[in-house]
Amino acid sequence: MEVSINFANPIACYDNFINKCAGRLCHVEVCFEVDVAVLRVIIDMQLGESYSPSICQTILNNTEKMSGNITVAFYILFGDVMSLRILSDTEEDEFLKIPKEPVYETLTLQLEEEQYHELIAWNVKLLGTKYDIPRAVLLLTPFSYPTTSRPNTFFCSQLVMYMIKENNLLPVEDALDIDHMKPDDVYQWLLQKINHIKEQSDKENE
Numbered sequence: 001m002e003v004s005i006n007f008a009n010p011i012a013c014y015d016n017f018i019n020k021c022a023g024r025l026c027h028v029e030v031c032f033e034v035d036v037a038v039l040r041v042i043i044d045m046q047l048g049e050s051y052s053p054s055i056c057q058t059i060l061n062n063t064e065k066m067s068g069n070i071t072v073a074f075y076i077l078f079g080d081v082m083s084l085r086i087l088s089d090t091e092e093d094e095f096l097k098i099p100k101e102p103v104y105e106t107l108t109l110q111l112e113e114e115q116y117h118e119l120i121a122w123n124v125k126l127l128g129t130k131y132d133i134p135r136a137v138l139l140l141t142p143f144s145y146p147t148t149s150r151p152n153t154f155f156c157s158q159l160v161m162y163m164i165k166e167n168n169l170l171p172v173e174d175a176l177d178i179d180h181m182k183p184d185d186v187y188q189w190l191l192q193k194i195n196h197i198k199e200q201s202d203k204e205n206e
Contacts, residue, residue, distance in 0.1 A: 001116040003109045004031040006099040013095040025183040028156050029075035036066045052128025074123040082129040144180035157186045
């Protein structure tokens with residue numbers, strides 16, 4: 001099953017001063033295609049452990065009459081909280097459309113079904129988590145504010161890196177400061193990892 005990690009360019013719905021200061025890429029989030037009934041079961045199972053049971057309940061209420069596969073994005077924007085939105089190409093608002101160029105650049109990871117659903121559950125638990133403004137501002141400087149434990153707040157690229165690390169999606173080097181990575185940094189790191197996996201696979205298939 002394919003997990004999409006989508007990196008936004010500072011255009012269209014992301015065209016603002018703050019995003020243009022971030023670098024070539026201004027935002028990163030993760031998308032899943034999932035049967036809505038499965039999503040509802042996952043959310044229901046995480047209600048007791050989630051950061052915001054009320055947000056989870058709202059999603060359950062809003063998806064009650066839905067059926068079939070849907071595409072969802074887990075994301076956090078500057079100064080906001082971690083949220084979920086349902087995406088569709090029938091929407092006029094670019095923010096609610098399936099991520100595509102030129103607004104987004106997408107990298108993908110292939111997971112087994114069980115790990116795929118565990119990854120959705122990991123994101124569901126963090127819905128409502130607040131934005132890490134101090135560390136995000138420090139991204140514009142050479143200075144970092146690393147932590148020895150998982151932080152209680154996140155900015156977008158930090159959230160994606162913790163997701164990758166805590167779910168063992170890819171090996172994360174101990175020397176890598178995942179509390180001080182811009183979307184550009186995550187993109188380059190992830191692209192390198194994906195290319196390495198492809199090269200290893202090609203060698204094994206020779």
